Amino acid sequence: MNYVAGFFLKWTAALCLLCWSLPALAGAELQRPTTAGPIEGTLLADGAIQAWLGVPYAKPPVGALRWRAPQTPEAWTTPLKTQAMAPVSLQMKGKTPVGSEDCLYLNVFRPNDQSANLPVLFFLHGGNNQTGSAAFFDGALIAEKTRSVVVTVNHRLNALGWLNIKVVKTGDPVEDSGNFGLLDIRKALAWVHDNAAFFGGDKTNISVCGFSSGARNALCMVISPLFKNSFHKLITFSGGMTTSTPEDGARIATKALAQLVLEDKKAATEREAIDWLNSATPEVAAYLRNLPAERFAPLMANANIRMGVFPHLFTDGATLPADGFAAVERGQYNKVxxxxxxxxxxxxxxxxxxxxxxxxxxxxxxxxxxxxxxxxxxxxxxxxxYINAERNAxxxxxxxxxxxxxxxxxxxxxxxxxxxxxxxxxxxxxxxxxxxxxxxxxxxxxxxxxxxxxxxxxxxxxxxxxxxxxxxxxxxxxxxxxxxxxxxxxxxxxxxxxxxxxxxxxxxxxxxxxxxxxxxxxxxxxxxxxxxxxxxxxxxxxxxxxxxxxxxxxxxxxxxxx
Incomplete structure (x- = not known):
C-alpha cells in the first residue's frame, strides 16, 4: 500500500469511528471500517447480535506464503461482505481432508446497540491443533449473555501450522520457530488491537480464552515474548502447560513427511527419504511447497492428545522460551x-x-x-x-x-x-x-x-x-x-x-x-x-x-x- 492510499484509509477509518459513536442510520450500523477496508456484517440471534463473519486478518498462507509468518492483507475500498464464516482450516474429518489452506479469517460478534468500551473476548478453539474451527464457539450467545465483543479465530493446523524442519527456514528467528499457528494467533490479536474500537470493543481490556489445545495455545501466549502486554486476562477451559522441543518436532515431522516422499518415488527407502528431506536443497523446498495442501492433513493425525505423535508449540527460544514454562518460575511472563x-x-x-x-x-x-x-x-x-487446573494454579x-x-x-x-x-x-x-x-x-x-x-x-x-x-x-x-x-x-x-x-x-x-x-x-x-x-x-x-x-x-x- 502506498503512502497516500494508506493515509486515506486510516483517515477514513478514524472518521467512520467518530460517526459510529453517533446514533446509527438505518441499515448503516452493519458496516464498519477496518484498517484494511470497510466490511459489512449481518444480524444474528433474532436481531440481538451484530456479527461480521469471515473477516480476513492476513493474506492467504498459500503458494510462496506456505510456512511463512502471516502477512498483512491487501487493502480494499469497496465494502467487503462478511456475512458467512470462512471454510475451516485444512484438516481431517474421518478419513477425508476438508477445509482450505486459505484459512486466516476471524469472526466478530457484539450486542446490537450503540454501547462502547465493551470488554473483548478473544477465543481460540480446540482440536489438538489438528482439527476444529472458530465455529465451535457460539460468539453470538456469549456476546449477548456477557455484553461483550467476542472474536473467534481460525488459524493454520496440523503440519501446515506447526512444522519445525530445516528446509522451511528463512533465517528469521521468529519465522523459523515452526510455530506458524501461534504466529497466526499473534496476527489476529494485532488485528483486534487495531480494530476493536470500530466494533465498540476496549482494546485495553482483552481476555484471551481457549478450550483444550486453544487453552494450551493461550497458556503459551502467557510465556511468549511476542505477546508481552498484548492482553489483560486469561481464561482456559481444560488446557495445560505443554510444549515440544524443536528437535522432537524435526525428527517426528521428517519421518511423517518421508511417507509422502516414498509415495512420490523421490526415494526408495524411508532412510533415504529422511536424508533427502534433511538435505534441505532447493529441490526439497520446491517439492514441499508445491505439494497439494490436502496431502499434509493426514500426517500425524492419530495423535489423540499425544504430543509425542504430533509435536507442536516448539520451545525455539524466539517465539517461546527455550526452557518452556520454566519462565513462569523466573517470573518472566505476562502477569494477568x-x-x-x-x-x-x-x-x-x-x-x-x-x-x-x-x-x-x-x-x-x-x-x-x-x-x-x-x-x-x-x-x-x-x-x-490436575494438569488443567491444580498445576496451573x-x-x-x-x-x-x-x-x-x-x-x-x-x-x-x-x-x-x-x-x-x-x-x-x-x-x-x-x-x-x-x-x-x-x-x-x-x-x-x-x-x-x-x-x-x-x-x-x-x-x-x-x-x-x-x-x-x-x-x-x-x-x-x-x-x-x-x-x-x-x-x-x-x-x-x-x-x-x-x-x-x-x-x-x-x-x-x-x-x-x-x-x-x-x-x-x-x-x-x-x-x-x-x-x-x-x-x-x-x-x-x-x-x-x-x-x-x-x-x-x-x-x-x-x-x-x-
Whole structure:
C-alpha cells in the first residue's frame, strides 16, 4: 500500500469511528471500517447480535506464503461482505481432508446497540491443533449473555501450522520457530488491537480464552515474548502447560513427511527419504511447497492428545522460551488475572476414542474390560484434571506479583440420577462438558444415551449456564468472577488448608457452586494407582503403557508411576 492510499484509509477509518459513536442510520450500523477496508456484517440471534463473519486478518498462507509468518492483507475500498464464516482450516474429518489452506479469517460478534468500551473476548478453539474451527464457539450467545465483543479465530493446523524442519527456514528467528499457528494467533490479536474500537470493543481490556489445545495455545501466549502486554486476562477451559522441543518436532515431522516422499518415488527407502528431506536443497523446498495442501492433513493425525505423535508449540527460544514454562518460575511472563477450569472426568471421551475400549463403549457387560476402563478413566481423569487446573494454579500463584488466580472443577455429568447410569460411567464431567454447558449446547459426541441431555435435567443445565456466563462476564470486565447473585469464588492460594477449587454441579433443576479442598496432586495419584487392587499388576502395566502413557498429562508415565 502506498503512502497516500494508506493515509486515506486510516483517515477514513478514524472518521467512520467518530460517526459510529453517533446514533446509527438505518441499515448503516452493519458496516464498519477496518484498517484494511470497510466490511459489512449481518444480524444474528433474532436481531440481538451484530456479527461480521469471515473477516480476513492476513493474506492467504498459500503458494510462496506456505510456512511463512502471516502477512498483512491487501487493502480494499469497496465494502467487503462478511456475512458467512470462512471454510475451516485444512484438516481431517474421518478419513477425508476438508477445509482450505486459505484459512486466516476471524469472526466478530457484539450486542446490537450503540454501547462502547465493551470488554473483548478473544477465543481460540480446540482440536489438538489438528482439527476444529472458530465455529465451535457460539460468539453470538456469549456476546449477548456477557455484553461483550467476542472474536473467534481460525488459524493454520496440523503440519501446515506447526512444522519445525530445516528446509522451511528463512533465517528469521521468529519465522523459523515452526510455530506458524501461534504466529497466526499473534496476527489476529494485532488485528483486534487495531480494530476493536470500530466494533465498540476496549482494546485495553482483552481476555484471551481457549478450550483444550486453544487453552494450551493461550497458556503459551502467557510465556511468549511476542505477546508481552498484548492482553489483560486469561481464561482456559481444560488446557495445560505443554510444549515440544524443536528437535522432537524435526525428527517426528521428517519421518511423517518421508511417507509422502516414498509415495512420490523421490526415494526408495524411508532412510533415504529422511536424508533427502534433511538435505534441505532447493529441490526439497520446491517439492514441499508445491505439494497439494490436502496431502499434509493426514500426517500425524492419530495423535489423540499425544504430543509425542504430533509435536507442536516448539520451545525455539524466539517465539517461546527455550526452557518452556520454566519462565513462569523466573517470573518472566505476562502477569494477568487467570481463570482455569477442568472436568472431574476429563479422560472419558479420550478413553472412549481408544480402539481398545470399543467393546466397552457398546456395552459395560464385560467385567474385565469394565474394570480396566474404570482404572483408565479414574486415574487418567485425575491426571488430566490436575494438569488443567491444580498445576496451573499452583505454579502461577507461587510467583510474586501475580494477580489473582481462580480455578474450578466441573462435576456435572457423573450423577446417574441426573444423566442416567450409562452416561454417568462413559461421559461424566468429561473434557469439554463445562464449555458445552456454557454455550448451552447438546454435543452429539456426549450422547451415549438419551438421558444425558434430557428435558428433565434441562432446567439444571440452564441454571449452570447462567452461573458460568455470570462468572465469565464478571471476570472479563474486572478480573474477578464474583458478582451479585453468584456463589462466592475464592482465589487460589498455595497456603496450607486453603479450600482451593470451586466445584460446579447441578441436579435436575438447580445449579450449585461451592469451594472445596478436594485437590488432586500428581504424586498422590501415582500412589493410588500403585495401591489400587482392582486390577492385577500386569493389567495395570498394560493400561498405563498403552492407554495412558504419552498423553499431554502423562509423558513417560510408565516410568513415573512406579
Amino acid at each position: 488475572p487467570m481463570l482455569f477450569t477442568s472436568g472431574a472426568d476429563e479422560f472419558t471421551v479420550k478413553a472412549n476414542a481408544d480402539p481398545y475400549f470399543a467393546d466397552t463403549r457398546a456395552s459395560l457387560d464385560d467385567p474385565r474390560k469394565e474394570k480396566e476402563y474404570a482404572f483408565a478413566t479414574k486415574y487418567g481423569s485425575m491426571l488430566f484434571g 499452583m505454579l502461577f500463584s507461587a510467583v510474586k506479583g501475580q494477580p489473582p488466580v481462580f480455578a474450578s472443577r466441573f462435576l456435572w455429568g457423573a450423577n446417574p440420577l441426573v444423566v442416567g447410569e450409562k452416561a454417568g460411567k462413559l461421559i461424566g464431567g468429561t473434557h469439554g462438558m463445562d464449555i458445552c454447558i456454557l454455550l448451552e449446547q447438546e454435543r452429539p459426541a456426549f450422547k451415549v444415551s438419551d438421558e444425558i441431555f434430557s428435558a428433565d435435567n434441562k432446567p439444571g443445565r440452564q441454571a449452570m449456564a447462567r452461573l458460568l456466563q455470570g462468572y465469565l462476564g464478571n471476570f472479563m470486565r474486572t478480573g474477578d468472577p464474583n458478582g451479585v447473585g453468584l456463589p462466592r469464588w475464592d482465589p487460589w492460594s498455595n497456603a496450607a488448608g486453603h479450600s482451593g477449587l470451586l466445584f460446579i454441579d447441578a441436579d435436575k433443576t438447580t445449579a450449585t457452586a461451592r469451594m472445596g479442598a478436594r485437590i488432586v496432586r500428581e504424586q498422590d495419584v501415582f500412589r493410588q494407582m500403585r495401591e489400587d487392587d482392582g486390577l492385577s499388576p500386569e493389567r495395570k502395566e498394560f493400561i498405563v503403557k498403552h492407554i495412558l502413557n504419552g498423553r499431554f498429562f502423562s509423558n513417560n508415565l510408565d516410568m513415573l508411576w512406579r
